[in-house]
Amino acid sequence: MTQSAELSPYHHFSKAEWVALRADEPMTLSADDVLRLRALSDPISLAEAEQVYLPLARLLSLYVEAIQGLHRVSQRFLNIGAPKVPFIIGVAGSVAVGKSTTARILRALLQRWPSSPKVDLVTTDGYLHPNATLIERGLMRRKGFPESFDRARLVAFLAAVKSGTPALDVPIYSHLVYDVVPGEHLIVDQPDILIVEGLNILQPGAPGKAGAPILYASDFIDFSIYIDADPGDLEAWYLERFFRLRETAFRNPDSFFKRYADMSKDEAGKFGLDNWRSINLPNLMDNIAPTRTRADLILKKGSDHLVADVLLRMV
Numbered sequence: 001m002t003q004s005a006e007l008s009p010y011h012h013f014s015k016a017e018w019v020a021l022r023a024d025e026p027m028t029l030s031a032d033d034v035l036r037l038r039a040l041s042d043p044i045s046l047a048e049a050e051q052v053y054l055p056l057a058r059l060l061s062l063y064v065e066a067i068q069g070l071h072r073v074s075q076r077f078l079n080i081g082a083p084k085v086p087f088i089i090g091v092a093g094s095v096a097v098g099k100s101t102t103a104r105i106l107r108a109l110l111q112r113w114p115s116s117p118k119v120d121l122v123t124t125d126g127y128l129h130p131n132a133t134l135i136e137r138g139l140m141r142r143k144g145f146p147e148s149f150d151r152a153r154l155v156a157f158l159a160a161v162k163s164g165t166p167a168l169d170v171p172i173y174s175h176l177v178y179d180v181v182p183g184e185h186l187i188v189d190q191p192d193i194l195i196v197e198g199l200n201i202l203q204p205g206a207p208g209k210a211g212a213p214i215l216y217a218s219d220f221i222d223f224s225i226y227i228d229a230d231p232g233d234l235e236a237w238y239l240e241r242f243f244r245l246r247e248t249a250f251r252n253p254d255s256f257f258k259r260y261a262d263m264s265k266d267e268a269g270k271f272g273l274d275n276w277r278s279i280n281l282p283n284l285m286d287n288i289a290p291t292r293t294r295a296d297l298i299l300k301k302g303s304d305h306l307v308a309d310v311l312l313r314m315v
């Protein structure tokens, strides 16, 4: 374990040092579970899940215990019985970095703790403005940028979960139709743990009316994870996934990207690269990467998609 740089709040762990921190955290996933949970084009294996996510699950169990202890102490001090306060974990990072795999693997591991906690998972893409609004505001080529989300609604949801509100509706986004699905939602009902995954969760909320405070989604997050990778690797992973989707999801007649399945590979590839370079890369550089140092934990991936370094915030 080394201090990563002078004055850095992070401790740096090599992969080998991080793996050793698993201690006696049991492996409750099988190779089949990992295959089922991983996202398209993510080559995560059972060994990687064990090496990276078991030490993380152990760390999280200690955090959950400590935070619950803190709530008990506050309740005793105030002499009140308050509703159950969920522990919220945030997973941030670029498009195509593998946030969804991390979130799903973590969810499966935490659900299998001996206390069988109720673990819900929400992706922030449901809080994108619908395409009709994005078109009206000239934002269709800014999907994923801060202004493309209804940030006030996302923060209001997190505040409501934290205050123990039952049966909250969460909007759903479909990658297939490339839009929020009208009338469909997921219900989040007082989970013990909530995992929130999205590229925007460490960004500030939208400024409200003049003089109103700007709320951060991260104000409601107990532990945040930023998945990091070099932009060159991310471009390669995005394109690799784009070509896989061209062979699969884009062939669906309902796919927003169906036109890419109908063109030649070279022609479609030009559009894929343009989507990366004119939307997702500028968003990464301007709005996502600058939030990395707000995370409690940074998982840095190498070009083989495997986590090579771990940085844990100590202060």
Ligand SMILES: Nc1ncnc2c1ncn2[C@@H]1O[C@H](COP(=O)(O)OP(=O)(O)O)[C@@H](O)[C@H]1O
Pocket (backbone or CB within 6 Å): 039, 040, 093, 094, 095, 096, 097, 098, 099, 100, 101, 175, 176, 241, 245, 249, 257
């Ligand atoms: N056009 C698409 N059609 C179908 N699925 C998609 C499309 N784009 C992304 N996905 C899937 O959506 C999920 C989220 O992708 P993304 O936002 O890039 O985050 P990440 O790669 O970090 O999980 C992934 O499982 C990805 O495979």
Ligand SMILES: CC(C)(COP(=O)(O)O)[C@@H](O)C(=O)NCCC(=O)O
Pocket (backbone or CB within 6 Å): 095, 123, 124, 125, 126, 143, 144, 145, 197, 198, 199, 200, 275, 276, 279, 280
């Ligand atoms: C839906 C997304 C903005 C990701 O949002 P998130 O789930 O991280 O909140 C992204 O996957 C996306 O569709 N970006 C638009 C550019 C593109 O088509 O690649």
